[in-house]
Every structure is written in structure tokens, then in C-alpha cells.
Amino acid sequence: MTKPDTQISRKLFLKMAAYAGVALGTGSALIQAACGKKSGSEETADQDPTKVPRRVLGKTGASIPVLSHGIMYNLVENQIVIHNGLKWGIDMIDTSHIYAGGNSELGIGKFLAKNPEKRKDIFIVSKASKARTAAEVEERLQTSLQRMGTDYIDLYYGVHALSDPAALTDDLRKWAESAKKRKLIKHFGFSTHQNMAKCLKAAAKLDWIDALMTSYNFRLMQDPEMQEAIEACHKANIGLIAMKVMGVKSREEDDATIIKSFTSNGYTDSQAKIKYVLDDKRIASACVTMNSVEQITENANAAADGKKLSRADEERLEQYARATCGSYCTGCAEICDRALPAAAPYVADVMRYLMYYHGYGERAMARSLFREIPAGTRRRFARLDYTDAEKACPRGIPIGEMMSQAVRLLS
Numbered sequence: 001m002t003k004p005d006t007q008i009s010r011k012l013f014l015k016m017a018a019y020a021g022v023a024l025g026t027g028s029a030l031i032q033a034a035c036g037k038k039s040g041s042e043e044t045a046d047q048d049p050t051k052v053p054r055r056v057l058g059k060t061g062a063s064i065p066v067l068s069h070g071i072m073y074n075l076v077e078n079q080i081v082i083h084n085g086l087k088w089g090i091d092m093i094d095t096s097h098i099y100a101g102g103n104s105e106l107g108i109g110k111f112l113a114k115n116p117e118k119r120k121d122i123f124i125v126s127k128a129s130k131a132r133t134a135a136e137v138e139e140r141l142q143t144s145l146q147r148m149g150t151d152y153i154d155l156y157y158g159v160h161a162l163s164d165p166a167a168l169t170d171d172l173r174k175w176a177e178s179a180k181k182r183k184l185i186k187h188f189g190f191s192t193h194q195n196m197a198k199c200l201k202a203a204a205k206l207d208w209i210d211a212l213m214t215s216y217n218f219r220l221m222q223d224p225e226m227q228e229a230i231e232a233c234h235k236a237n238i239g240l241i242a243m244k245v246m247g248v249k250s251r252e253e254d255d256a257t258i259i260k261s262f263t264s265n266g267y268t269d270s271q272a273k274i275k276y277v278l279d280d281k282r283i284a285s286a287c288v289t290m291n292s293v294e295q296i297t298e299n300a301n302a303a304a305d306g307k308k309l310s311r312a313d314e315e316r317l318e319q320y321a322r323a324t325c326g327s328y329c330t331g332c333a334e335i336c337d338r339a340l341p342a343a344a345p346y347v348a349d350v351m352r353y354l355m356y357y358h359g360y361g362e363r364a365m366a367r368s369l370f371r372e373i374p375a376g377t378r379r380r381f382a383r384l385d386y387t388d389a390e391k392a393c394p395r396g397i398p399i400g401e402m403m404s405q406a407v408r409l410l411s
């Protein structure tokens with residue numbers, strides 16, 4: 001049964017409070033204190049209300065829109081979103097080798113074939129999905145270039161979904177340098193949605209990481225460790241892009257109260273969530289999946305209107321984050337992996353697939369990702385004892401119940 005916001009258990013709240021330390025409920029103040037004025041990501045001056053503002057992406061020096069397109073879907077049949085986004089100045093497009101089975105990159109290729117003059121105006125980001133070696137990264141890059149019909153990619157993530165900094169090898173550094181020399185990529189980095197704080201802190205020590213994309217939203221922004229990691233990258237002048245900005249949960253719950261509270265205040269909840277993230281000036285862009293003109297209009301209006309959220313609205317989001325923390329997996333996979341048998345390290349992945357299923361409505365994609373887990377391992381999910389992992393989880397997530405649900409819904 002859905003748990004109303006107001007009925008969060010005291011035990012769960014205290015668990016979350018211990019996790020977030022003294023900063024719980026003061027996320028915005030924490031960020032303001034950390035931001036300072038030194039920035040690789042400062043907003044540029046002219047603020048046309050019909051265009052989303054721009055910020056500099058750290059050491060890349062590139063000027064990018066504060067709202068960017070995440071294209072996880074088939075773009076071949078949905079070209080209007082690129083045209084419509086460009087009207088708002090949304091000229092940064094994030095894709096990957098695997099999105100929509102290649103139809104995301106092929107859609108960019110279709111657009112560029114018809115509008116070759118636009119290539120110079122578009123900042124393309126892609127990722128070497130599931131590559132384990134530098135040779136595989138090279139193979140992914142070549143395929144992506146071919147699909148998009150372009151000679152170069154502006155920002156290339158050599159690791160898609162980094163969860164362990166050990167994957168940032170010297171071989172990968174050499175490959176990145178070579179790809180830049182060959183003018184196949186302009187900038188290099190990675191994306192991460194698991195163990196993000198650890199990955200970001202490691203990146204801050206590597207001078208060959210130009211920019212990265214991390215999960216970051218009104219929930220994760222309350223985590224002091226995440227704030228330290230963002231600040232470390234900011235000081236190292238690494239360009240920062242936020243994803244999973246909506247902080248969508250892994251469980252289906254009734255969000256009518258929070259949605260109504262923002263609507264009555266003039267914003268949709270999506271608009272409020274985007275504004276909350278963009279108020280952190282260390283973040284150069286919020287990358288949001290937008291697959292319709294309506295979504296672009298809604299989100300671009302929020303990014304372009306130049307208004308800050310009121311403190312009351314910020315507090316509403318922070319209170320909502322606390323009240324629903326038991327439904328949002330923060331991707332700290334190391335914690336639950338340590339408490340599980342070695343053959344079952346999939347909890348954070350499965351929570352993310354449930355998020356795609358419930359929150360994004362991307363049921364086919366969620367099922368397809370789930371089915372990539374070896375069948376024998378999947379079958380064990382419903383039988384495993386997750387008690388130790390549940391005790392270790394800082395969010396109080398009912399892992400066992402949700403793993404069983406995943407087997408039911410995604411098999």
C-alpha cells in the first residue's frame with residue numbers, strides 16, 4: 001500500500017538523518033555555502049526569455065545550454081524534438097551507443113544528413129556503452145561516428161555508467177589522448193549513476209577527465225558526501241552535467257499531494273525539480289529525457305524564466321525527499337553489495353530498472369535491461385535473503401520485496 005508522505009516511520013527518518021548528517025533539510029543552504037563565485041560553469045550574460053541560458057562546461061570551455069536533451073529513445077521517428085529543442089537553444093544532445101538499440105544515434109545521423117550546416121551548432125555527447133577495454137571503446141566510437149555521420153563527437157564518455165574508479169585506467173587515458181589527437185573527440189569523461197561520490201572524488205584527481213555526467217537531484221543534493229564530491233570536481237574545473245534530475249522513485253506511489261502543491265504555486269513538479277538542480281551553479285546543464293514538444297516546452301520554460309524557486313518551494317521538495325526516501329535508491333551499490341553473496345551484486349541495477357518501469361513508464365526498456373542479467377542469477381533474486389542488505393541500506397529500502405517485484409514485473 002502507498003505510504004502517505006506524512007506517515008514515514010520514525011525509524012526510517014532517523015536512518016535517513018544519520019545518513020545525511022547535520023545537513024538534512026538544509027540542502028539548499030549547504031549548496032549555497034559550497035558554491036562560492038569561482039566557477040568553470042558560470043552563466044553567460046544575455047538572458048533571452050525565449051532561450052534557455054547557457055553555462056560554461058568546466059575546463060572544456062564549451063558554452064552549453066543549462067537544459068540538455070537526453071535521447072534514450074528512438075529518434076529516427078521523432079525528429080521534431082531536435083528542431084523544437086533548437087528553437088529554445090537546446091543544442092546539446094546526449095546519446096549512447098546502446099540507446100534505443102542504436103536508433104538514438106541513427107536519429108541524430110538522420111537530422112545531420114538533412115541539416116549538415118547545423119553540425120557546428122550542436123554539442124553531441126555519446127558513450128562507449130558496455131566497453132571493457134580501450135579497443136572496445138574505439139570500436140564503439142567508430143560505430144557512433146558512422147551512425148551519426150559526423151567526423152567528431154564533442155564530449156565522449158569512455159565509460160558509460162562508471163561504478164568503480166578502477167575502470168579509469170592508464171590505457172583509457174592513453175586512448176583518450178589518442179582520440180583527441182586524431183580529432184575524433186573534443187573532450188573526454190564518463191557518466192555515473194552508482195557509487196557516484198567515490199567516482200567523482202577519484203575523477204577530481206585525474207587531469208584527463210574534462211567533464212562528466214552524474215545522477216544529481218533534489219534528493220541526492222541532501223547528501224553531504226555527494227556535495228563534497230561535486231565540490232572536488234568543481235575545484236578541479238571538471239565540467240558537471242546532472243542526470244536523473246527528477247529523482248524518480250523505484251516504487252509506484254501516489255504523488256498527488258506534492259504535484260498539487262507545485263501546480264498551485266505556478267510550477268509543475270518537474271519544473272520545480274529542474275530549478276532546484278540549476279540553482280547549483282556548479283552544474284553546467286541538467287540533462288533530461290524529453291521525447292515530446294510538450295515536455296520540451298514545460299522544461300524549457302522552467303529553465304528560461306530566470307526565476308529562482310522560493311525558499312518555501314525548496315523546503316517542500318526537501319520535505320518530500322525525506323518523506324519518500326525509502327523509495328529512492330541512491331545507487332550506493334557498494335553498501336548493499338558488501339552485504340550480499342558475491343553472485344548477487346545487482347540490487348542497484350534492479351532498483352534503476354524498476355525506476356524506468358514505474359517512474360519513466362519505459363516498461364519495454366526496463367524488461368530488456370533486466371533480461372540482460374544471467375537467467376540463473378535472476379531466478380535466485382526472489383529466493384535470496386536480503387535481511388543484511390536491508391539493514392545496511394541507508395535509505396531503508398525494502399530490498400527483498402522490491403527484488404521479488406522485479407522478478408514478477410520484469411521477467
Ligand code: SF4
Binds near residue numbers: 328329
Ligand atoms: S538499495 Fe540501498 S544500499 Fe543498495 S544501492 Fe540502493 S540505496 Fe544504496
